[in-house]
Amino acid sequence: xxxxxxxxxxxxxxxxxxxxxxxxxxxxxxxxxxxxxxxxxxxxxxxxxxxxxxxxxxxxxxxxxxxxxxxxxxxxxxxxxxxxxxxxxxxxxxxxxxxxxxxxxxxxxxxxxxxxxxxxxxxxxxxxxxxxxxxxxxxxxxxxxxxxxxxxxxxxxxxxxxxxxxxxxxxxxxxx
Numbered sequence: 001x002x003x004x005x006x007x008x009x010x011x012x013x014x015x016x017x018x019x020x021x022x023x024x025x026x027x028x029x030x031x032x033x034x035x036x037x038x039x040x041x042x043x044x045x046x047x048x049x050x051x052x053x054x055x056x057x058x059x060x061x062x063x064x065x066x067x068x069x070x071x072x073x074x075x076x077x078x079x080x081x082x083x084x085x086x087x088x089x090x091x092x093x094x095x096x097x098x099x100x101x102x103x104x105x106x107x108x109x110x111x112x113x114x115x116x117x118x119x120x121x122x123x124x125x126x127x128x129x130x131x132x133x134x135x136x137x138x139x140x141x142x143x144x145x146x147x148x149x150x151x152x153x154x155x156x157x158x159x160x161x162x163x164x165x166x167x168x169x170x171x172x173x174x175x176x
């Protein structure tokens with residue numbers, strides 16, 4: 001039998017976590033340029049103010065750094081600890097070494113039905129096409145094709161989804 005004290009602590013913890021999730025959602029909504037229906041934020045997440053979110057976007061710990069444009073399509077899911085980096089220091093044409101005080105902004109485009117495992121990092125000027133899956137712990141520095149499964153550092157395509165099955169589920173609107 002659980003003590004009154006333990007039940008009280010569990011109840012306070014539940015209220016606290018609910019408050020945090022609502023607060024995180026408000027921070028994301030206030031910053032987003034566009035947001036579709038069904039946004040779910042299940043763990044601490046934040047975005048830049050140049051982010052466009054499709055419908056049924058699920059963040060389980062997404063952090064978007066920099067000021068570059070980020071477009072995330074419908075039915076996106078992220079694992080915990082994911083990051084998108086959209087700005088870099090000017091190291092190549094800058095006025096100082098290792099870099100100067102100017103910043104270069106990069107665009108990230110993530111199409112519909114993409115899934116990131118835990119701790120994925122995306123480095124700007126990338127396009128991840130529809131239906132792609134990025135393996136946990138991967139660093140994406142190149143474009144990922146449609147329905148590809150990619151992983152590693154740097155992420156490389158090592159397989160593809162069953163396209164026929166994918167298209168059948170898509171046609172039936174079977175989205176998680």
